[in-house]
Amino acid sequence: MGTARFLSLLPDNSSPDLIWRSRQGVEQQSPRVLKAADHSFFLGNHWLFFSVYLFTFLVGLPLNLMALVIFVGKLRRRPLAVDVLLLNLTLSDLVLLLFLPFRMVEAASAMHWSLPFVFCPFSRFLFFTTIYLTSLFLAAVSTERFLSVAYPLWYKTRPRPGQAGLVSGACWLLAAAHCSVVYVIEFSGNSSPSQGINGTCYLEFREDQLALLLPVRLEMAVVLFGVPLFISSYCYSRLVCILGRGASHRRRKRVAGLAAATLLNFLVCFGPYNMSHIVGYIQGKSPTWRSYVLLLSTLNSCVDPLVYYFSS
DSSP: OHHHHHHHHSOGGGOHHHHHHHHHHHHHHHHHHSBSOOOOOOTTTHHHHHHHHHHHHHHHHHHHHHHHHHHHHHHHHSOOHHHHHHHHHHHHHHHHHHTHHHHHHHHHTTTOOOSOTTHHHHHHHHHHHHHHHHHHHHHHHHHHHHHHHHSHHHHHTSOOHHHHHHHHHHHHHHHHHHHTHHHHHHTSSSOOGGGSTTSOSSSOBOHHHHHHHHHHHHHHIIIIIIHHHHHHHHHHHHHHHHHTTTOOHHHHHHHHHHHHHHHHIIIIIIHHHHHHHHHHHHHTSOOTTHHHHHHHHHTHHHHHHHHHHHHO
C-alpha cells in the first residue's frame, strides 16, 4: 500500500522502469567516454613517483645550474658551437627541473590534479618538450663532435656559433610544435573528467582523443627519438673508428665516455618511453606501464652533466 502510494506521486517521466533503463544506459556508455585510462597508479605507487621527482630535482638542479654558469662564462670568452648547443641543452634541463614541483604536488596528491587546471596542460607541454629537446640536442652535439674530428681543417676555418644558434632555435621549435598536442588533446571536444581541477591531468583519454594522440605519439617516437638515435649512433661509431687509428689514449677515453653517456640517455632514459608509443599505437591504448618508464625520462637531467663533462 505504501509502495503504491509512493509510485503514484512519481512524475510520469520518473517511473521505476525508466529510472532503471536510464541507469543501464549510463553504465553502458561510461566505458566509451573514458577508454584506455592509465590504471598504473595503484594504491601507494604515487610515492614512488614523488621520490623519483624529488631525487631528480635535488640532484639535477645544482648540477645544471653549475653547468649554466660554466657555459655562459665560456661563451663570453670564446664562443664555440658545441658550447652553444650544450648551453641550450642545459636550459632545457633547467626548464624541466623548475616545473618538476608541479609533478611532485600531483604525486603527493595520489596523482590527482589539485592545482588550477591552467597549469595542467602548460606543465605537461613543457615536460614533454624538454624531454624531446634532449634527444635533439644530443644528436646535434654528436654531429658537431664528428665534424670537428673527421674534417678538422674545414671545421676550423668556419666559425659556427651562429649556425649552432640557428640549429638550437630549430630544435626548440620542432619539439614545441610536436608537444603542443597536449593542448589539442586537453581542450578537444566536450569536457571530461580529465579536465576537472580535482581530477587527473593528462592520464585519461576519450576514444576521440586517443584517435588523435596515438598516431602523434608514434610520429614523435620516430622523428624525435629514432632519427636522433640513428644520427648519434652513426657519428660516435665513426668517431671511435677515426680516433682508434692514432689519437691519444686520453682523447679516445673522453670520446668513449661521451658516446656512453649519450647512448645511456637514449637507450635507458628515452628508449622504454618511446617504445610505449609504438606499443600503444599497435594496441590502440596507453600501456599500463607507460607512466613508469616516463620516470626514466625524467632522470635524463641527471645524466646530461656527464655529456657536459666529456664534451668539454
